[in-house]
Amino acid sequence: xxxxxxxxxxxxxxxxxxxxxxxxxxxxxxxxxxxxxxxxxxxxxxxxxxxxxxxxxxxxxxxxxxxxxxxxxxxxxxxxxxxxxxxxxxxxxxxxxxxxxxxxxxxxxxxxxxxxxxxxxxxxxxxxxxxxxxxxxxxxxxxxxxxxxxxxxx
Amino acid sequence: xxxxxxxxxxxxxxxxxxxxxxxxxxxxxxxxxxxxxxxxxxxxxxxxxxxxxxxxxxxxxxxxxxxxxxxxxxxxxxxxxxxxxxxxxxxxxxxxxxxxxxxxxxxxxxxxxxxxxxxxxxxxxxxxxxxxxxxxxxxxxxxxxxxxxxxxxx
Amino acid sequence: xxxxxxxxxxxxxxxxxxxxxxxxxxxxxxxxxxxxxxxxxxxxxxxxxxxxxxxxxxxxxxxxxxxxxxxxxxxxxxxxxxx
Amino acid sequence: xxxxxxxxxxxxxxxxxxxxxxxxxxxxxxxxxxxxxxxxxxxxxxxxxxxxxxxxxxxxxxxxxxxxxxxxxxxxxxxxxxx
Numbered sequence: 001x002x003x004x005x006x007x008x009x010x011x012x013x014x015x016x017x018x019x020x021x022x023x024x025x026x027x028x029x030x031x032x033x034x035x036x037x038x039x040x041x042x043x044x045x046x047x048x049x050x051x052x053x054x055x056x057x058x059x060x061x062x063x064x065x066x067x068x069x070x071x072x073x074x075x076x077x078x079x080x081x082x083x084x085x086x087x088x089x090x091x092x093x094x095x096x097x098x099x100x101x102x103x104x105x106x107x108x109x110x111x112x113x114x115x116x117x118x119x120x121x122x123x124x125x126x127x128x129x130x131x132x133x134x135x136x137x138x139x140x141x142x143x144x145x146x147x148x149x150x151x152x153x154x
Numbered sequence: 155x156x157x158x159x160x161x162x163x164x165x166x167x168x169x170x171x172x173x174x175x176x177x178x179x180x181x182x183x184x185x186x187x188x189x190x191x192x193x194x195x196x197x198x199x200x201x202x203x204x205x206x207x208x209x210x211x212x213x214x215x216x217x218x219x220x221x222x223x224x225x226x227x228x229x230x231x232x233x234x235x236x237x238x239x240x241x242x243x244x245x246x247x248x249x250x251x252x253x254x255x256x257x258x259x260x261x262x263x264x265x266x267x268x269x270x271x272x273x274x275x276x277x278x279x280x281x282x283x284x285x286x287x288x289x290x291x292x293x294x295x296x297x298x299x300x301x302x303x304x305x306x307x308x
Numbered sequence: 309x310x311x312x313x314x315x316x317x318x319x320x321x322x323x324x325x326x327x328x329x330x331x332x333x334x335x336x337x338x339x340x341x342x343x344x345x346x347x348x349x350x351x352x353x354x355x356x357x358x359x360x361x362x363x364x365x366x367x368x369x370x371x372x373x374x375x376x377x378x379x380x381x382x383x384x385x386x387x388x389x390x391x
Numbered sequence: 392x393x394x395x396x397x398x399x400x401x402x403x404x405x406x407x408x409x410x411x412x413x414x415x416x417x418x419x420x421x422x423x424x425x426x427x428x429x430x431x432x433x434x435x436x437x438x439x440x441x442x443x444x445x446x447x448x449x450x451x452x453x454x455x456x457x458x459x460x461x462x463x464x465x466x467x468x469x470x471x472x473x474x
Contacts, residue, residue, distance in 0.1 A: 012166015015186070023191035023246035029267075030184040032169070033391055036258060037177035054390065055315055057383060060367035085390060092177035097391055104190060106271060106474075107302065113183075114264055117391060125364070125383075126390025127315035138316045141387035148261065187474055208473065209398055211466060214450035239473060251474055260391075271474060279447070279466075280473025281398035292399045295470035 002065040002083045004056060008095060009084050018080045018100055025079045027106035029113040031099045037092035039130065039137075050131040054087040054096065057125035061085070064124045068116060076112040078103050083116060085126065115152050122149040155235070156219040158210060160242045162249055172234045172254055179233045181260030183267035185253045191246035193284065204285040208241040208250065211279040215239070218278045226255065226270050230262040237270060239280065269306050276303040309378055311344075313354075314385035317361065320354035329378070337363050338372035340382065360386055392461055394427075396437075397468035400444065403437035412461070420446050421455035423465065443469055 003009075011032060019025055035052045065083050072081060080102040090096060099120070101112040128139040157163075165186060173179055189206045219237050226235060234256040244250060253274070255266040282293040312325045334343050341363070345355040355361060363370045364383040376382055395408045417426050424446070428438040438444060446453045447466040459465055 010166060011169050012164060015165050019188065019247070021247070023189070025188050025247075026190040028186040028188065030186070031260065031264070032182040032184070033260065034173065034179050034182065035177070036180040056390070057312070057314060057364075057367075057385070060364055060383065063367050093173070093175070093179075106185065106187065110185065110264075110268055110271075117260060117264075121388075121391035123369075123388065124390050125314070125385065125388055127386060128389045129315070138386065139389040141389050145391075210473070211395070211397060211447070211450075211468070214447055214466065217450050275471075275474035277452070277471065278473050279397070279468065279471055281469060282472045283398070292469065293472040295472050299474075 001081070002062060002069055002085075004058075004061050004065065004085050004087065006086060006088045008086070009098060011095070011098060014082060014084065014098065015100060018082055018102055022079060022102070024104060025102045026104045027109040028100065028102045029106070029109035030101075031097075031113055031117050032095055033097040033117075035090045035092045035094045035096060039132065048133055049092060051089055051091055052096070052131070053089045053129045053136075054085075055127045055129070056085075056087045061125045065120070068119045068124065071119070072101065072112045072116050075115070076101070076103060076108040078108065078112055081112065081116070083120065085120070085124070087126070118145070118149040118152060121145045156216065156223055156237045156239075158212075158215050158219065158239050158241065160240060162240070163238050163252060165249070165252060168236060168238065168252060169254060172236055172256055176233060176256070178258060179256045180258045181263040182254065182256045183260070183263035184255075185251075185267055185271050186249055187251040187271075189244050189246045189248045189250060193286065202287055203246060204287075205243055205245055206250070206285075207243045207283045207290075208239075209281045209283065210239075210241045215279045219274070222270060222273045222278065225273070226266045229269070230255070230257060230266040232257050232262065232266055235266065235270070237274065239274070239278070241280070272299070272303040272306060275299045309340075309376065310381045312381065312383040314383065316386060317354050317384050321350045335375055335377070336372065337365065337370050337374050337376055337382075340376050341372075341384075344384075354384075362387060392423075392459065393464045395464065395466040397466065399469060400437050400467050404433045418458055418460070419455065420448065420453050420457050420459055420465075423459050424455075424467075427467075437467075445470060 082100045084098045099116045101109045103109040130137050191203050236254045238252045253270045255263045257263040284291050313321050330343050334340050344351050396404050413426050417423050427434050
């Protein structure tokens with residue numbers, strides 16, 4: 001299941017809904033992305049971020065997320081999967097994205113969850129703008145994310 | 155933080171407690187292990203499991219989990235980490251274990267979370283006994299888990 | 309043809325969307341980008357470096373040689389940065 | 392010396408813990424296991440295949456050559472299966 005929404009989400013409630021009544025799930029891997037208050041690798045050297053605004057492409061964003069989720073389900077035997085991605089303005093500490101994958105075995109759940117995050121980062125139409133002391137700044141794509149996504153190429 | 159307990163836990167509340175008030179966390183990776191109602195790779199060929207009993211070694215179990223957590227924090231720059239492992243009798247669908255790692259960047263959070271699960275599976279003193287139609291059965295260690303843990307050897 | 313612009317392509321071009329009618333010989337993504345670039349200084353600036361411009365045609369990623377035709381929805385945007 | 396047994400080692404030996412006084416020349420984990428094995432049929436059965444027996448001395452994993460001494464807490468158990 002995929003959802004693109006402005007509102008925050010409740011991780012515990014979402015995970016419970018994913019696994020409730022199921023007895024075939026051995027492992028549930030989950031990733032949550034949050035707004036950090038600094039840019040780059042290191043808080044000590046990075047600029048401050050006061051807020052983050054996520055822009056998306058209504059229609060294509062949902063389509064891409066559904067495609068990515070279908071690809072994960074084709075590659076790994078998943079019992080359940082979920083992608084929630086927010087858009088709009090968010091403050092540091094707020095949740096941006098959540099990906100969860102449930103499977104009989106933990107390796108499948110972990111691998112699918114990382115795959116979804118890597119692909120989502122490099123192919124789902126979202127763009128981040130940060131409010132910094134120098135004004136708003138569009139986040140540039142990170143080549144490291146391309147490298148992380150490339151490891152899943154078959 | 156580590157906890158060894160008989161009671162169930164609330165994933166959402168635990169994750170919220172781990173990240174509340176923090177603005178330096180970009181990624182939160184989480185794994186939850188649950189009781190499956192079948193043995194082995196495949197439900198179609200595996201025996202049914204009616205219940206699972208987890209035995210542990212009070213004292214050493216806590217010590218090992220604390221050591222493992224310290225090792226993860228030495229290897230990756232984690233903002234927060236949590237291991238909760240239950241013992242006692244559980245029914246299919248119940249939560250057994252939860253591992254969560256928060257970091258500025260998602261690769262560190264994912265890697266540390268997988269490391270903790272792999273090490274926990276092969277070095278924390280817990281033993282599973284399954285109730286099957288043929289009676290109680292001690293689960294045998296899986297050589298696959300040894301292989302997964304070995305990838306972290308430096 | 310419906311054009312959509314996102315992120316800094318939107319701010320540089322100065323609008324989020326518009327309907328344009330390129331000449332009949334503009335039949336590929338690459339030709340469309342070349343033609344757009346000549347439509348004014350905002351377009352020229354936004355499309356100066358095509359290595360940081362991504363294109364979707366009817367909500368699917370498209371390459372320079374892929375076809376475009378009247379009625380298509382064509383979106384231009386920078387490399388994505390979600391997640 | 393305090394001995395603890397877990398999982399099927401506990402059920403085969405028939406108790407969870409006991410205090411024993413091995414001979415003075417039992418100074419390694421390996422020697423302790425050999426001596427224990429001779430203490431009765433339950434011990435012999437439980438310790439028949441040492442490749443599936445793990446040992447902890449004072450709550451740290453120990454190998455066959457590691458020392459044991461009076462007053463130690465020595466635990467015997469199968470390979471762990473938690474998580």
